[in-house]
Amino acid sequence: MTQLALVIDLNVCVGCHACVTSCKEWNTSGWAGPMVDQDPYGASPTGTFFNRVQTFEVGTFPNTETVHFPKSCLHCEEPPCVPVCPTGASYKREDNGVVLVDYDKCIGCKYCSWACPYGAREVDAEQKVMKKCTLCIDRITDAKLSERDRKPACVLACPAGARLFGDVHDPDSEVSVAIREHGGYQLMPEWGTKPSNHYLPRQKARMHIDPDELTRVDNPLRKEDLTSYTGEETLDDVAW
Amino acid sequence: MQDPVSYSDGAVGRVEVKETTCYMCACRCGIRVHLRDGEVRYIDGNPKHPLNKGVICAKGSSGIMKQYSPGRLTKPLRRKSGAERGESAFEAISWDEAFGMLEERLGKLRAEDPKKFALFTGRDQMQALTGMFAKQFGTPNYAAHGGFCSVNMAAGLIYTIGGSFWEFGGPDLERAKLFVMIGTAEDHHSNPLKIAISEFKRRGGRFISINPIRTGYSAIADEWVPIKPGTDGALIMAITHEIVSKGLFDREFLVQYTNAAELVVNDPSRDDHGLFYRAEMHVEEGCFDPQNKLWWERELDGPISTHTPGADPRLMGSYTLPDGTPVKPSFQLLKERLEQYTPEWAAPITGIPADTIRRLAHEMGVTARDQKIELPVKWTDCWDNEHESVTGNPVAFHAMRGLAAHSNGFQSIRALGILMTVLGTIDRPGGFRHKAPYPRPIPPCPKPPHGPEAVQPNTPLDGLPLGWPAKPEDLFVDDAGEAVRLDKAFSWEYPLSVHGLMHNVITNAWRGDPYPIDTLLLFMANMAWNSSMNTSEVRKMLVDKQPNGEYKIPFLVVCDTFASETVAFADLVLPDTSYLERHDALSMLDRPISEYDGPVDSVRIPVLPPKGECKPFQDVLIELGSRLKLPAFTKEDGSRKYRDYPDFIVNYETSPGSGIGFLAGWRGQGGDKVLKGEPNPRQWEMYAQNGCVFHYELPRNYQYMRNWNKGYLHWARAHGMIRYAEPITLHLYSEVLQKFRLAAQGKWPGRKPPERLRKRVETHFDPLPFYSDPLETQMTDTRRYPLNALTQRPMAMYHSWDSQNAWLRQIHSHNYLFLSPRVGIENGFEDGDWIWVESPHGRVRCMCRFSEAVEPGTVWTWNAIGKASGAWGLSADADESRKGFLLNHVIAEELPPHEAGEHLSNADPVTGQAAWFDVRVRVYKAEEGDPKMTSPQFKPMPRLPGQEKKRGKWQAYVAGVFGKK
Amino acid sequence: MHPAFSVILLTTLIGAGQGLYLAMVTGQLYAIARFLPLQKDQFYALGSLVALVMLVAGLGASFFHLGRPERAWRAASKWKTSWLSREVIALPLVMFLVFAYALAHLMEWTEPLFRVGQSLDVDVTLLLGLLGTLASFALYVCTAMIYAGVKFLEEWHTPLTVTNFIFFGAASGFMLAAAYSAYVGNPLVTFFGTWAAILTLVALVSRVAHLARNARIKHKSTIQTAIGVRHTVLTQRAQGATGGSFNTREFFHGRSDRTLGLVRALYLILVFPVPILLIGAAYVTESSTLPILAFAVQFLGLLLERWSFFAEARHPQNLYYQSVA
Numbered sequence A: 001m002t003q004l005a006l007v008i009d010l011n012v013c014v015g016c017h018a019c020v021t022s023c024k025e026w027n028t029s030g031w032a033g034p035m036v037d038q039d040p041y042g043a044s045p046t047g048t049f050f051n052r053v054q055t056f057e058v059g060t061f062p063n064t065e066t067v068h069f070p071k072s073c074l075h076c077e078e079p080p081c082v083p084v085c086p087t088g089a090s091y092k093r094e095d096n097g098v099v100l101v102d103y104d105k106c107i108g109c110k111y112c113s114w115a116c117p118y119g120a121r122e123v124d125a126e127q128k129v130m131k132k133c134t135l136c137i138d139r140i141t142d143a144k145l146s147e148r149d150r151k152p153a154c155v156l157a158c159p160a161g162a163r164l165f166g167d168v169h170d171p172d173s174e175v176s177v178a179i180r181e182h183g184g185y186q187l188m189p190e191w192g193t194k195p196s197n198h199y200l201p202r203q204k205a206r207m208h209i210d211p212d213e214l215t216r217v218d219n220p221l222r223k224e225d226l227t228s229y230t231g232e233e234t235l236d237d238v239a240w
Numbered sequence B: 001m002q003d004p005v006s007y008s009d010g011a012v013g014r015v016e017v018k019e020t021t022c023y024m025c026a027c028r029c030g031i032r033v034h035l036r037d038g039e040v041r042y043i044d045g046n047p048k049h050p051l052n053k054g055v056i057c058a059k060g061s062s063g064i065m066k067q068y069s070p071g072r073l074t075k076p077l078r079r080k081s082g083a084e085r086g087e088s089a090f091e092a093i094s095w096d097e098a099f100g101m102l103e104e105r106l107g108k109l110r111a112e113d114p115k116k117f118a119l120f121t122g123r124d125q126m127q128a129l130t131g132m133f134a135k136q137f138g139t140p141n142y143a144a145h146g147g148f149c150s151v152n153m154a155a156g157l158i159y160t161i162g163g164s165f166w167e168f169g170g171p172d173l174e175r176a177k178l179f180v181m182i183g184t185a186e187d188h189h190s191n192p193l194k195i196a197i198s199e200f201k202r203r204g205g206r207f208i209s210i211n212p213i214r215t216g217y218s219a220i221a222d223e224w225v226p227i228k229p230g231t232d233g234a235l236i237m238a239i240t241h242e243i244v245s246k247g248l249f250d251r252e253f254l255v256q257y258t259n260a261a262e263l264v265v266n267d268p269s270r271d272d273h274g275l276f277y278r279a280e281m282h283v284e285e286g287c288f289d290p291q292n293k294l295w296w297e298r299e300l301d302g303p304i305s306t307h308t309p310g311a312d313p314r315l316m317g318s319y320t321l322p323d324g325t326p327v328k329p330s331f332q333l334l335k336e337r338l339e340q341y342t343p344e345w346a347a348p349i350t351g352i353p354a355d356t357i358r359r360l361a362h363e364m365g366v367t368a369r370d371q372k373i374e375l376p377v378k379w380t381d382c383w384d385n386e387h388e389s390v391t392g393n394p395v396a397f398h399a400m401r402g403l404a405a406h407s408n409g410f411q412s413i414r415a416l417g418i419l420m421t422v423l424g425t426i427d428r429p430g431g432f433r434h435k436a437p438y439p440r441p442i443p444p445c446p447k448p449p450h451g452p453e454a455v456q457p458n459t460p461l462d463g464l465p466l467g468w469p470a471k472p473e474d475l476f477v478d479d480a481g482e483a484v485r486l487d488k489a490f491s492w493e494y495p496l497s498v499h500g501l502m503h504n505v506i507t508n509a510w511r512g513d514p515y516p517i518d519t520l521l522l523f524m525a526n527m528a529w530n531s532s533m534n535t536s537e538v539r540k541m542l543v544d545k546q547p548n549g550e551y552k553i554p555f556l557v558v559c560d561t562f563a564s565e566t567v568a569f570a571d572l573v574l575p576d577t578s579y580l581e582r583h584d585a586l587s588m589l590d591r592p593i594s595e596y597d598g599p600v601d602s603v604r605i606p607v608l609p610p611k612g613e614c615k616p617f618q619d620v621l622i623e624l625g626s627r628l629k630l631p632a633f634t635k636e637d638g639s640r641k642y643r644d645y646p647d648f649i650v651n652y653e654t655s656p657g658s659g660i661g662f663l664a665g666w667r668g669q670g671g672d673k674v675l676k677g678e679p680n681p682r683q684w685e686m687y688a689q690n691g692c693v694f695h696y697e698l699p700r701n702y703q704y705m706r707n708w709n710k711g712y713l714h715w716a717r718a719h720g721m722i723r724y725a726e727p728i729t730l731h732l733y734s735e736v737l738q739k740f741r742l743a744a745q746g747k748w749p750g751r752k753p754p755e756r757l758r759k760r761v762e763t764h765f766d767p768l769p770f771y772s773d774p775l776e777t778q779m780t781d782t783r784r785y786p787l788n789a790l791t792q793r794p795m796a797m798y799h800s801w802d803s804q805n806a807w808l809r810q811i812h813s814h815n816y817l818f819l820s821p822r823v824g825i826e827n828g829f830e831d832g833d834w835i836w837v838e839s840p841h842g843r844v845r846c847m848c849r850f851s852e853a854v855e856p857g858t859v860w861t862w863n864a865i866g867k868a869s870g871a872w873g874l875s876a877d878a879d880e881s882r883k884g885f886l887l888n889h890v891i892a893e894e895l896p897p898h899e900a901g902e903h904l905s906n907a908d909p910v911t912g913q914a915a916w917f918d919v920r921v922r923v924y925k926a927e928e929g930d931p932k933m934t935s936p937q938f939k940p941m942p943r944l945p946g947q948e949k950k951r952g953k954w955q956a957y958v959a960g961v962f963g964k965k
Numbered sequence C: 001m002h003p004a005f006s007v008i009l010l011t012t013l014i015g016a017g018q019g020l021y022l023a024m025v026t027g028q029l030y031a032i033a034r035f036l037p038l039q040k041d042q043f044y045a046l047g048s049l050v051a052l053v054m055l056v057a058g059l060g061a062s063f064f065h066l067g068r069p070e071r072a073w074r075a076a077s078k079w080k081t082s083w084l085s086r087e088v089i090a091l092p093l094v095m096f097l098v099f100a101y102a103l104a105h106l107m108e109w110t111e112p113l114f115r116v117g118q119s120l121d122v123d124v125t126l127l128l129g130l131l132g133t134l135a136s137f138a139l140y141v142c143t144a145m146i147y148a149g150v151k152f153l154e155e156w157h158t159p160l161t162v163t164n165f166i167f168f169g170a171a172s173g174f175m176l177a178a179a180y181s182a183y184v185g186n187p188l189v190t191f192f193g194t195w196a197a198i199l200t201l202v203a204l205v206s207r208v209a210h211l212a213r214n215a216r217i218k219h220k221s222t223i224q225t226a227i228g229v230r231h232t233v234l235t236q237r238a239q240g241a242t243g244g245s246f247n248t249r250e251f252f253h254g255r256s257d258r259t260l261g262l263v264r265a266l267y268l269i270l271v272f273p274v275p276i277l278l279i280g281a282a283y284v285t286e287s288s289t290l291p292i293l294a295f296a297v298q299f300l301g302l303l304l305e306r307w308s309f310f311a312e313a314r315h316p317q318n319l320y321y322q323s324v325a
Helices: A018-028 A153-157 A174-181 B063-067 B095-112 B127-137 B151-161 B191-202 B232-245 B251-257 B330-339 B343-350 B354-370 B409-422 B502-511 B535-543 B617-627 B645-651 B683-689 B710-718 B735-744 B755-764 B821-827 C005-032 C041-065 C069-076 C083-106 C124-148 C159-184 C189-215 C223-227 C246-250 C257-271 C273-285 C290-311 C316-320
Strands: A004-009 A051-058 A065-072 A090-092 A099-101 A163-167 A198-200 B015-021 B030-036 B039-045 B077-079 B090-092 B117-121 B169-171 B178-182 B206-210 B223-225 B263-265 B294-297 B302-305 B326-329 B373-375 B390-392 B395-399 B432-434 B519-523 B555-560 B572-575 B584-586 B600-604 B693-695 B787-792 B817-819 B834-839 B842-850 B858-862 B920-925 C114-116 C120-122 C234-238
Touching (some): A004 A174, A018 A051, A018 A065, A018 A153, A018 B039, A153 B039, A174 A198, B095 B117, B095 B519, B095 B572, B117 B502, B127 B617, B151 B409, B169 B191, B169 B395, B178 B354, B191 B206, B232 B330, B232 B409, B263 B294, B263 B330, B326 B330, B343 B354, B395 B409, B502 B519, B502 B535, B600 B683, B617 B645, B645 B683, B735 B755, B817 B821, B821 B842, B821 B920, C005 C083, C005 C124, C005 C189, C005 C290, C041 C159, C120 C124, C124 C159, C159 C189, C159 C273, C159 C290, C189 C257, C189 C273, C223 C316, C257 C273, C273 C290
Parallel strands (some): B117 B519, B178 B395, B555 B572, B787 B858, B817 B842
Antiparallel strands (some): A004 A163, A051 A065, A051 C234, A090 A099, B015 B030, B030 B039, B077 B572, B169 B432, B263 B326, B294 B302, B373 B390, B600 B693, B787 B920, B817 B858, B834 B842, B834 B920, C114 C120
């Protein structure tokens, strides 16, 4: 069975929020839209987003790491949000494993959001139904789009290429290889939700310079007279 | 609900895709605008575009919300008669009336005294037209925003290596092994740098970030080296010290391609002390660097003409020429200069341990030396040496405003240029790479006018409003040595202010120093808010009156797309279009978007009709130019030359028959010529067919070593990119600066600085980089104001104007002052508390947020998130005004009076770069009874005529339709 | 969690309604066993109708919790997996049985249908009463399991949530029965009052055990597992939206710890000692108003208890929403 998912590379994510707004932009006018904004030009604007980029700080100065952390629905293999739904509005697709909400069936009870430890679902404050990341289901399955474009909007937008997309059940897919080779991990593994989305950790390139490497035989300083003789007396002049 | 698998966007409505160029920031990525039934449905990156290769950022993806923002202006507005300026009491007028007002007023100014008209724009990338308009009008008072942005970076590097970062050049991360980014630089370049850094990291490259703050790109650095703000020069010179003293420099590169081995007269008693010794030989006049200099040959132990085949010069030592002139190779002078700048010296200044500095130097030096790249690309240098390959030392740097926006920034950046040069990385694979039309001569050829006589009634300016002084005679000063320009650019106060000093325009005009003006036209520059230092006072200056009741700045015209804070102060408001509604040329005459492999320029083509009565600013200028009968816009019979901007772009040539116009692509009658060729009437069409971008890929052997690449230089000359096919030797030692210093010392035969400025010019025009504390630090009690305060733009907002954007403002609707928890503990407040930030110039109240990712002597915030109440189409109680704040209120635009002058700009004394990041502050807890609101607050700006009604509580956007699905 | 008033009302009202109904059935059973005097059918009928009113009111309140109440009927479809769906089935069933029980008493359908053993005459009312009792317990379990079944809300994910719901509901129902009896001048007020006091004490044990458990709770998820970075010092700087989001509205009570402590102290007083004392006082003074007061005070306390129940639950998603910047 196919399980589509994102693999998010924290090693290169610079926290630019491109995935946040490109998602909003595609989806508000798409199958999963609209994505309503509340008080859009007022005091404290808030609205429906399927994807957010958050910032964390690890450690204390000066050994601080700043981690930018994009978060959207993880399309769990065991999605706890699905069985709790009383109407069946929340479902996981058989064909590709994407977890979706049928707005026509949703009664807006929010119970599925309680049953998601990741906070991946947001009630649309105006339409009053639960909304969430669809992996741009209306892009990735739209045969009218070119193959290059048949990807979630966030993946296409990401300037750092920090978002990979593919089938995590296919061991040879780009995403599976990335998870395998770069230590891909799941969020909150303690719950057994088996998130399909994975994250790739930070990796550090270090350099070691052996003191012996510093000076080479062709050191350019050897081409220069580092002392200069201007005619003053030396031992060579006076000793015998 | 429909099964999403059977859903297709194309089935919902009529879908069309139009290509154009983004303008959500200054990056200029290629975009595809997907329209559904004629309304914008989706904007994504153009995969075929060389700049962004299909990706798009948060701003670009939010272009829809800019297009449909209720903050947009839609009608020309005139301040109501009787209404006070600043109250936003406007009445809508027709364009005819607006043009009539401008034509009459500007026509009169042009006939009487053209310099009473000042045109300043917030954007650099439209300078080709705006600058030309100013020149044609005859006013010297023109500049774009570079002076308060990053001119130090442009000038510091262009005066050293003939190119700079961002539009001028950048790090070759495709081949680099070590990448060092110094200071905040995220806003220049955005997407291309994100693409490059991530690919660089994936290839296993090592990325070091030197920055007081760890955000943005620094977050993913392999190592973060926190540094105290304004001390970058000290660090760079200590690194260079270590590299030179360990012999880790690229000797061969220095000898062949820089002035390192060239002999400098070394006799302080002589008038030519510090200048290169010039041998007697025929020298052609030009703005290039003549080759009549000498080396000291090792074997010969005597002087020899530079680049003599087979010669091997000394880089070090002290020599006496046969005529008795004592000389030293300039590298020797550099070495002597660096002796004092040890890592131990730099450690307490920068806050970086000496061992770390030494290690950084070793990493750079060893990587450059031991991981050499060799590409099998044959090329020929300017001295006719054939090279079988191109080699490179894979250490790349990037820096922008973090280094630049300090008053010692020019010399810090010179130091960086020298470090990059010493490592042998200029225009070589894995190092720094130029972008066309760079490299250019050091300095480039255009010069500002030389004196007040350049400004004459009804006559174009004699010279370019902006240029590159190479010697005191190139300054734009009167006989007393004082400024001719309103912003005092190119005066002895800021001799190399190559981008002007926009940040002093309003203060100078208000004070009438050097003279009062009549009309100030601001385009896309928010000078009553985030683009001005000392904002609160500047707002007062804008409404200040003479005793006779006339405003001190009599007429203020503002052209903007949105109801910005500055619009409130206008007497006449011109509504600009959005970027989706206009033609634009991102021209080779200006700041194109070239790639390392060759010239690239691009255009915008409208995808939507203008909203309301919006008119592109370019069309406004063409119209005005035609009405005022400026020569470039008028036929010989006095009739109008260009119908509109698109017509102008196609048909304008820099001079009759020059073949050089705004666009480089598809020139010539049939569109078969590049860069140079006669106008092509179908040029727009051809751009449209090619994704709105023209990319000329140079032959491989013209892509590297372009400062000295004979083939490239001749190609560039043939295609009108450069005037001389002469080698562009790197200025390790800056003779240009020494000429100004000699003038200050009274040794220069020509112009001399006024007495008050002699010491300042002598100090700062040092031909070799030196470190000094930023000017403001020197003049501030740093015990009372112990902290440095910085700002940077967040990635979702940088280089953009988007608080009016419903999506982007949800990410940053207000800002906090970030500071180390230690600062909070010392000053008795907690995370999230309301605090005051106070500088010697004022204070603001804001909320604080503790952070471990900031050097403890530094506080910082996201810039320009705070807005004035009611501006930008936001409600009066918007977070932006109630919880957001602007640090500008505590940053002065002028230094305190001192011996060099009463009103010197808070700027770099060499370039006039606004020293935003020099400000010193202290922080303390706000009183319990203080309102939980940022301070200062301003009277809310009302909605303007023509501005859309307040939107409802909800906004559900579906392809141009606001409402329920 | 953000305490939603609609859900607080729903759970407390139907809890008390079911309890009142159970009290009526208990009264009838005691009477059958001849431990108590048999009451007029009207007494049971009226009591059950009051219970029905509370159930209806609770159901009404629940609609305010739904975004799309017009589609509430759909909620019955996933009873195999969803406790919420089961509640949606159980609640009308209970309502129906309560109504039928009341109707049977009202219509005096007391002709024995059959006899069990030697002396137990089973009539329609008894049959409905037993069925209704079963259904009510099922409803208690369904309602409680909506909360106890969410494993991510570890404060709720315990059998004590179920016992709390049962005993709080029963206690307040019996308290209401006492109040009702007092109001109509029925002597069963003592019987119901005594049971109410006993149930209240049992609820106290259950709730205190719950509080003690939650005080020691060690959450499975930490900020480290939330983002997958191993470090002891790990804090959020920015949650990605300065104006908040559904996640900050639904899962945070937005009150200080002090308020939380205050509410806890208040409900511990209002739910437990005060009503018991009032009932005791009523017993001594034979007052007919004190039992009503006792119920009112306890119900108010239960509203606070339920508020507190929500507020004290800390959802793991909150780890992602710690700081605005």
